Amino acid sequence: MKRFILTVGPSLMNTVKLNEIHNEKYIYRINGAHGSVRDIEEYILEIRRQVPGADILMDLPGNKVRTKDIEIPITLEKGKEFEIPCNNFNYQEFYKHLEPGMTAWANDSTFEFEVKKTDPEKITFLSKSEGALISNKGVHIRGIHDDIPFLFEKDRSLIDLANQYHLSFVGLSFVRKPENIIEVKNILDSNVEIISKVETLEAVENLNEILQEVKYILVDRGDLSTDIGIEKIPRYQKFIIQKALYYGVNVFLATQVLKNMEEKPIPTIAEIDDLYQIYTSGVYGVQMSEETAVGKYIKECINILEKMCDEVEKETLVL
Known part of the structure; x- marks a missing residue:
């Protein structure tokens, strides 16, 4: 060594x-x-x-796309939808690479979400996990990085x-x-x-x-x-x-x-x-x-x- x-x-x-x-x-x-x-x-x-x-x-x-500037942790409930504003990601054009039905893994894969809707203001996810999402946590979706700098x-x-x-x-x-x-x-x-x-x-x-x-x-x-x-x-x-x-x-x-x-x-x-x-x-x-x-x-x-x-x-x- x-x-x-x-x-x-x-x-x-x-x-x-x-x-x-x-x-x-x-x-x-x-x-x-x-x-x-x-x-x-x-x-x-x-x-x-x-x-x-x-x-x-x-x-x-x-x-790596990460959450940022989340002042109050986002409470995650299994089977419930939640939104993240696009300006709460370190890459604000993240929404352009997403489609409904895609799976996202967050916080070192401890959380799993499904993409439901996207627009220039916010991304709507369906949570398949329980917990709290805070700032500086990675949000990973496979196969979308070819067009990301x-x-x-x-x-x-x-x-x-x-x-x-x-x-x-x-x-x-x-x-x-x-x-x-x-x-x-x-x-x-x-x-x-x-x-x-x-x-x-x-x-x-x-x-x-x-x-x-x-x-x-x-x-x-x-x-x-x-x-x-x-x-x-x-x-x-x-x-x-x-x-x-x-x-x-x-x-x-x-x-x-x-x-x-x-x-x-x-x-x-x-x-x-x-x-x-x-x-x-x-x-x-x-x-x-x-x-x-x-x-x-x-x-x-x-x-x-x-x-x-x-x-x-x-x-x-x-x-």
Whole structure:
């Protein structure tokens, strides 16, 4: 295991300072989906204040349609219709790509809706779930992205920041074809490495071509599961890793690696087994998301990553 990506947030960087845990193998990830461009610039400056010279990953939000500016959570009742104004999406022309009968998944696929009606003012959905929908939650509909721009306005502003502050990495979200990567290469400084995220079915279908454009990919199991179905994740994960290794591309793996440790000081046995399988699969690194951004046990989480790394290395030496 070469590198660990640790997401900064209210927990890591504020509650736990970076200089308390820093190691040269750590890459500090800023989730560009959260906060304004100015907020994200402050994150860069704070990381640099705490650990000058740290490797920083700017993870672009990408063209994932998200809710925004929802001041009062929308109550979802199974079998009941509800409306979302078009200006409560980060892409106001979302309605143009929808047709009645389409299925939408929201909040990491925990909510399911059916599109009922659309117009330039609002979208009407039928909820098939119970809960509350809040701001900054993805709303995903399969098969509509061919006509949606790859880079939204915020992505371009964050690329400008990456260039300005000479960041180490930029993560490209919702890559579907090699042309998406080439588009970013044309505006990104050549000394900033691209990590192309594999989180769409199209990216898997175009994997050979994508792997020829980058040195790094990241398998985001959460968003990929929305596109292909959660039951297919183990098979697809194995295929993507093996294909990347064949091309000599470094692979990071993300999503719920140590989910239990957001709230508890130890992982589950299932998580430890998953971590072992990941480490022995040939991946270059893993990413901690909520585990470090908002988790309660950051140091314990990082300790588990390191201990498992040592354990796998000892096993390799013995064998």
